Amino acid sequence: MKGFRLSVGKKIGLTMVPILLIMVIAVAIPAWRLFSNAFVDQAEEQAMAGAMGLLNSMEVAGKRAMDGALALSYRPDLVEAIDGGNRDEIVRMVSPILAELKLDFATVTDSKGVVLARTHSSDRLGDSVSDQSNVASALGGKASWALERGSEIPFSARAGAPIFSEGKVIGVVSAGIRMDDMAFVDEAKRLFKVDVTIFLGDKRFMTTIVKDGDRVIGTSLDPKIADILLKEERSFTGPASILGIPYVTAYEPIRDGDGQVVGISFAGRSVAALNGVRNHILAVTAGIGIAALLLAMMAVALVVKRILRPLGPMAGLARAMAQGDLTFRSDVSQSDEFGDLASDMDHMVDELNGLLSIIDRSVGDLTSSAAALSEYSGEAGAAMDEAKGLVEDTSRSADENSDSLGQINGGIEEVAASATSVASAATEGAEAATTMGATAEEAVAEVERVIEEIKTVTSASKEAMDTMKSLGRSVEDIAGFVATITAIADQTNLLALNAAIEAARAGEAGRGFAVVAEEVRKLAEESNQAAQQVGGLIEDLKEKSRESMEESHRSAESLESTSERASVAQSRLDRTLKAVGTVNQAMQNVAAGAEEQAASAQEMEHSVEKVSQGTRGVAERMERILSTVEETFRASDGVSKESERLAYDAKSLEEMLRRFKLRKGETGLVPSEKDS
The missing domain is CATH 1.10.287 (Helix Hairpins)
Structure with missing residues (x-):
């Protein structure tokens, strides 16, 4: 009894289908791994770029504060107001310039660092801010900026410039930009396409990470990572769990004017978001692969059909010869x-x-x-x-x-x-x-x-x-x-x-x-x-x-x-x-x-x-x-x-x-x- 008979073309087709599927799978699996690794690497680079970019944004804010402080320190009328001890006049002169330079606040002190006027707390006067690094440097005759923690403003980029009169430092003008505005981190997220957080110590001070509709400020950093940043004063890059959610992260220490670590700059991408993007790309790739597979199968079918076309007349000729008929001819004109x-x-x-x-x-x-x-x-x-x-x-x-x-x-x-x-x-x-x-x-x-x-x-x-x-x-x-x-x-x-x-x-x-x-x-x-x-x-x-x-x-x-x-x-x-x-x-x-x-x-x-x-x-x-x-x-x-x-x-x-x-x-x- 003869077995089930298939034509040569069908045999070739049935053979090619699993081969093509195996090839697609063989290419898809390495591609999936390559895409996964590439996305992780890219996410780490983006996180590092985000953390460094957040620090650069703080530096830009400090330099802008420096420009404002220097601009104010050179005003002669400010020197006269300080000499005359006219606090209201000082605030009146400083406020328009702050608005023009897009600075958030300014503090003016005398030659000993005692506050003469504040634009953000006008009723609080007479306290000393000489412990701030930017003020201390200005009292020494040198303008500087630094990221400072304060009592009135928890965290800011501040710049201090000395005010000279007859070659002597008669006071200091300290201008700054607040770092407690969520718009600052939101802008960083928009620029760097990652979630960002500013830590003061090991507490989240400002962040773009949201849980249950609220920003997760005030929560603590993982102690192991906190030790690396705050005690060992080293950077950290790699996977980390944030509130139970896996992230690809980068952490950079934030130093004040004295070089001490006062906070942490964080940037990271959610693994779930990465998987979503990766799966989308893989889905598109799989669709293209399936389309290519179908096209390849169609091409194979056409090629096989063209190759096997002469076999019919040749088989007829062989059957005629087996039956003794020598008048039959194949009449194949194919040039191969x-x-x-x-x-x-x-x-x-x-x-x-x-x-x-x-x-x-x-x-x-x-x-x-x-x-x-x-x-x-x-x-x-x-x-x-x-x-x-x-x-x-x-x-x-x-x-x-x-x-x-x-x-x-x-x-x-x-x-x-x-x-x-x-x-x-x-x-x-x-x-x-x-x-x-x-x-x-x-x-x-x-x-x-x-x-x-x-x-x-x-x-x-x-x-x-x-x-x-x-x-x-x-x-x-x-x-x-x-x-x-x-x-x-x-x-x-x-x-x-x-x-x-x-x-x-x-x-x-x-x-x-x-x-x-x-x-x-x-x-x-x-x-x-x-x-x-x-x-x-x-x-x-x-x-x-x-x-x-x-x-x-x-x-x-x-x-x-x-x-x-x-x-x-x-x-x-x-x-x-x-x-x-x-x-x-x-x-x-x-x-x-x-x-x-x-x-x-x-x-x-x-x-x-x-x-x-x-x-x-x-x-x-x-x-x-x-x-x-x-x-x-x-x-x-x-x-x-x-x-x-x-x-x-x-x-x-x-x-x-x-x-x-x-x-x-x-x-x-x-x-x-x-x-x-």
């Missing part, structure tokens, strides 16, 4: 290896058609020769039978004339000479019959060899069919590897496109996509190797085509040998016909001798009683002649039977050849009795 193979098969059928036509004509000639030989053998048998009757009559006449030999010595001598001639002719007839029998046997042997050669042609045809099947399997391997090269090329283009898009989008952060570029290079190398394997398979296909041609040549040589042996058989049958002619001539000589004996008998009819003794001798000779004639007759009968067997074998060979249907004008078939 399959086209060449189909053309070679058509040429092979033409050659077989011509050779079988020649053999067919030779078989017809052989049949005619066998029929003629049988006819001549029948005629020879009839002649032998007639000679036998004549010899018997002569013997009876010799018995009747046994007493008359005395008067006819001369006639007896003539009768003896005639008997010798008859014996010689009979001997020649026997030899000719023997030659005829041997020649007939050789002809039969040659016909048997012709049949063996035809079997050899059949075997060669089967081997040619096996070679063509092997070529079909080689073509299947080529489709598989071509499909592999196509899939690898598609994936290579996809990775290159994604790498270019992501690198352009990421900017400086695009360094993480170097790994993707490396994968693109590896895929290109695999494409090159697959192309080399395709070249090897094409060479194998050509080799199989050459083997098929060699098998066809051997078939042609075998058929030529068969034709030559048939010619030899015809030649030997010609010699048999000549031997039959010799037998015929010998029988004629026997008849002539018998006529001469009859004439001598007429001369001796008056001396019957005198020749009795001589006649007895003649009778004995006639008996020997009769025996020889009977042997010749048996030999002739054997020749006739062998001729009939030869004719039967020739007819069988003709019937075998009639299984082949040849093209018109080349058949050469001798019509059978049924045909006529």
Whole structure:
């Protein structure tokens, strides 16, 4: 029972689908890992950039405060107001400038650091701020800025500038920007695309992280991380859990004017947000991959269909050859290896058609020769039978004339000479019959060899069919590897496109996509190797085509040998016909001798009683002649039977050849009795 049958195209398709799926999976998993690692690396870089950017924003605020403080310290009217101790005038002069420079507050002190005026707490005066680093530096005659913690304003960027009068420091103006406004961290989040937090000590002072609708200010930092920042005064970068939510984080210490760590700058990205972006990109990538897979499958189907298109006509040609029909042609005009193979098969059928036509004509000639030989053998048998009757009559006449030999010595001598001639002719007839029998046997042997050669042609045809099947399997391997090269090329283009898009989008952060570029290079190398394997398979296909041609040549040589042996058989049958002619001539000589004996008998009819003794001798000779004639007759009968067997074998060979249907004008078939 045959198994479930699938066409070659379906087999290739069913083979390519899992291969393409495996390739997509093999590319998707590393891509997923690469994207995950790249996103983590990018998130760490963004977090570090956010933490440093937050510090830079504080530095920018301090420098802006420095510009405001210096601008105020150079006002002569401020010097006069300080000398006069006019607090209201000081506030009136400072406030418009603060608004113009977008500063939040200012404090003016005397030469000892005692507060003369404040714009943010005008009723609180007379306290000393000389412990602030920016004020202390200004009292020493040097302007500076620093991030300061204060009693009225918890945290701010402040700058102090000395106020000179006649070369002496008569006071200090300290201007600053508040760091307790949530707009500051919100602006940093907008700029750096990360969540940011400012810690004072280990407590969250300002943050963009929200839980249950509220900012999580006042909560404590992880003690392990706090020790790294506050005690060891080192930076920290890596994953961390913030209120039970995983983040990719970066922490930088915030130092005051004295270099002491007073707070922490934090920036980080939620892992959940990263996973969402990564999953979105992977979903887009998977969609593109599935689309590419479908396109690749369609391309494979089209290529396989085009490659296997000639197999239908070629299979039809093979079936027609197996059924003996040599009029069928594949008519494939495709200009590739399959086209060449189909053309070679058509040429092979033409050659077989011509050779079988020649053999067919030779078989017809052989049949005619066998029929003629049988006819001549029948005629020879009839002649032998007639000679036998004549010899018997002569013997009876010799018995009747046994007493008359005395008067006819001369006639007896003539009768003896005639008997010798008859014996010689009979001997020649026997030899000719023997030659005829041997020649007939050789002809039969040659016909048997012709049949063996035809079997050899059949075997060669089967081997040619096996070679063509092997070529079909080689073509299947080529489709598989071509499909592999196509899939690898598609994936290579996809990775290159994604790498270019992501690198352009990421900017400086695009360094993480170097790994993707490396994968693109590896895929290109695999494409090159697959192309080399395709070249090897094409060479194998050509080799199989050459083997098929060699098998066809051997078939042609075998058929030529068969034709030559048939010619030899015809030649030997010609010699048999000549031997039959010799037998015929010998029988004629026997008849002539018998006529001469009859004439001598007429001369001796008056001396019957005198020749009795001589006649007895003649009778004995006639008996020997009769025996020889009977042997010749048996030999002739054997020749006739062998001729009939030869004719039967020739007819069988003709019937075998009639299984082949040849093209018109080349058949050469001798019509059978049924045909006529």
